[in-house]
Amino acid sequence: MGFSGELVFGRSERPLLEAPVFGGAQEDDDGGITAWWPRPGGWQTLQFHQKTSLAKPEEVLRAVVEWTGAPACVASVxxxxxxxxxxxxxxxxQWDAWLNLAIAAEMSDRPLSEMDACVPGDxxxxxxxxxxxGVGPGLDVATIEEVLRSHETxxxxxxxxxxxxxxxxxxSDPEAEG
Known part of the structure; x- marks a missing residue:
């Protein structure tokens, strides 16, 4: 069985886990909450496993954006x-998009062609x-469409x-930067 839970991506000078919406939760050794390697500019990704109590993804997203004052995204996996x-x-x-579109169509019992028609707008x-x-200048929307239509394990x-x-x-690995 694979990962089920939420991935939260946002930018903050402070650890993203300090956002009030997470209620003082802390990263733990048993895999409930995991911080991914950070990205330059304060970009952070947190992985909340299903067993971790978390508000609805849309509520978490609004709270993170409000707390950070920056765009954010949440993936429900x-x-x-x-x-x-x-x-x-x-x-x-706001925007939304499916990842692994064929599986999403199968699970939602919607025609793949219907879901695929949304990809350019998404x-x-x-x-x-x-x-x-300030990221993504010069990128072609076709590059993003390709990702949304691709399949990864x-x-x-x-x-x-x-x-x-x-x-x-x-x-990047923060340990390697020291």
Missing amino acids: HDSSVALVWGLEPGGD ASRALAWARSV FAEELFDTLLDRLGFPAA
Whole structure:
């Protein structure tokens, strides 16, 4: 069985886990909450396993954006197979997109062609979201469409690829930087 839970991506000078919406939760050794390697500029990703008590993804997203004053996104992942990603800007512009589209169509019992028809708009809104923080200039929306139409064994890896393709700086091992 793969990972099920939420991935929260946002920018903050302080550890993202300090956001009030997380209620003082802390990273732990048993895999309930894991911080991914940070990205330059204060970008952070937190992985909340299903067993971790967390508000609804949309509520977490709004709270993180409010606390950080910066765009953020949340991916709700099911069994590492599929994810629904929501992104939000402080001004209120929101987008969402599915990762591993064929599996999403199968699980939601919606025609793949119907879901695929949404990809260009989803990709365009995701790219506009990234550009609102100064990343992704010069990127073609087709690059994001390609990611949204691709398939990875693990949806969480596809989420990381989406962030990379949107132009966010690459994550790096903080231990190696010291």
